[in-house]
Amino acid sequence: MSLKTVGMISGYRNLNKRGDWLWQQTPHPFGVWGNIQMQALAEKPDFLLMYQFDFPKKNQPQSWLDKLRRKHPKPKINVESLIRNVPQERIIYLLREPPLDEVIETTKHNYQQAKQYCGYVSGPDDFAPTPDYMPAIWYHSNSFRELNEMPIPEKVSACSWITSGINRSVNHRRRLQFLELLQSSEVQCHLYGRDLPQWAESSGELGNKWYGMSPYYYNLSIENYAENDWYVSEKLWDALLAWCLPIYYGGAAADKLLPPGSFLRLPSLDEKGIAYIKEVTATPDAWYAAKDAIAEARQIILHKLNLLNWLSNFVSQS
Structure with missing residues (x-):
């Protein structure tokens, strides 16, 4: 059985450089589990996981505080370049942050944008396109x-x-x-x-x-x-x-x-x-x-x- 590679892009910046992301969650080398191999940085993955990815907001005005904090404009995110030519039906969007009142509008924006790029869009709240529990990750370094x-x-x-x-x-x-x-x-x-x-x-x-x-x-x-x-x-x-x-x-x-x-x-x-x-x-x-x-x-x-x-x-x- 040939393995399908799964790439990943995340709004958690520290994850986007992790070539070994999730490898500690399998007993097999190099992120293999069943029929897949988790290769977060793969250039041409078979599937792509967008994990708590924040889509850019178009024409969002900057507050005076934003301008004060940033001497240079924040670089624009080109979503098309991040999805690596993976077909829409093979792109998965999983949102994992809770629906706190302070972020609900951002969460709804992410869902609306994700539906344009992803075949499956889910999160742990009632207004998600597909409400569901978050699959488990853990933060122990043990194998x-x-x-x-x-x-x-x-x-x-x-x-x-x-x-x-x-x-x-x-x-x-x-x-x-x-x-x-x-x-x-x-x-x-x-x-x-x-x-x-x-x-x-x-x-x-x-x-x-x-x-x-x-x-x-x-x-x-x-x-x-x-x-x-x-x-x-x-x-x-x-x-x-x-x-x-x-x-x-x-x-x-x-x-x-x-x-x-x-x-x-x-x-x-x-x-x-x-x-x-x-x-x-x-x-x-x-x-x-x-x-x-x-x-x-x-x-x-x-x-x-x-x-x-x-x-x-x-x-x-x-």
């Missing part, structure tokens, strides 16, 4: 074989939270308020992350999330958005792959994708939520009770929800 075959890592601490200081939206600021409330409580939770506020008692940024998750029984997995039935992110996948029991705040998507008992529901981002975290993390009992469900969830993430598996199925049906 697929390690994650798939490893024994349970040694657990020595109660709870961790890996987050950031991003405060661009109301939801981001609400999460930071909960962080402040958590740190003023008696809950023992180790904090890691980037760009956190000066008042945050953080253990610093991590080069590999594994080290801030695998030694812990529990992990706070708090989404930036919890208001629909589609959105669920790597926050949950990363925790489970590290054999943590997630204390999860998010929408209903997780309940539909993962087995019962593989995560706990944080009831709210307030004093009630703090009390719940304190009660659960006081002992590892809940983790031991969930161990089998965590093992099952990990296999679902690695083999079924995996973005490479999703792409392979798409190619098979094309």
